Amino acid sequence: MDPDLKPEYQRRQRRRRRCVLASVAALIALGLLILILALTVFRVRSATTTVNAVHLSGLHAGFNPLTLSVDLNVTLDLDITATNPNHASFKYDHGSAELYYREILAGEADIPPGEVAAEGSVHTHVVLTMLAGRLITNSALYADVASGLVLMKTHTMIPGKVSVAGIIKLHMVLFTSCDVIIDVFTQAVNNTNCSFKTKF
Structure with missing residues (x-):
């Protein structure tokens, strides 16, 4: 790889990693939110x-x-x-x-x-x-x-x-x-x- 392109490639890789980590964190947060709602608001109890x-x-x-x-x-x-x-x-x-x-x-x-x-x-x-x-x-x-x-x-x-x-x-x-x-x-x-x- 051209040495001049290596820093740019590394920056792109870091951005991709950040995007992946942000997406995973968002999915985990969404999962936790759904779990909390299922255990509280959406939990159906006996009338x-x-x-x-x-x-x-x-x-x-x-x-x-x-x-x-x-x-x-x-x-x-x-x-x-x-x-x-x-x-x-x-x-x-x-x-x-x-x-x-x-x-x-x-x-x-x-x-x-x-x-x-x-x-x-x-x-x-x-x-x-x-x-x-x-x-x-x-x-x-x-x-x-x-x-x-x-x-x-x-x-x-x-x-x-x-x-x-x-x-x-x-x-x-x-x-x-x-x-x-x-x-x-x-x-x-x-x-x-x-x-x-x-x-x-």
Whole structure:
């Protein structure tokens, strides 16, 4: 190589090396940025529903001599909170609430669709009314009403999804389950034990 061209060649080589190093550094920085975003902003966490309270808003218990059956009409008001810990909103579709007596479906209600803002929560009330006609032939109901305590279960199910920047979409279903003891004599909810879970 011509000695006069050698310094110029070395300068070009140094420039190329700087460009390559700068490109590698930029790619590493971009990778770190994506990793940080994936672990923070883009990380999708479980939304949850919790039952804050169960109120007995209606109760009628009696004996019908014409049909020789127990008349039991129960209306429960569930105070539910849906919480979204994500940096994107949680949109949920039509959900359902069900009321059970000894594994028998005794009442049901719809939960309307809605949206929980990013890192926010939404309160909703669900009214469940027991359909007494479904329990007329259940002999255990007579004994429970006579004892003054009726154990019922409530289940809620809310399907929805979290969409982060329109790129990451994660579907999940929120469930709650409550054991509710109703005191027939005082016409009040005697005890409530609730649990919740989220399925992806």
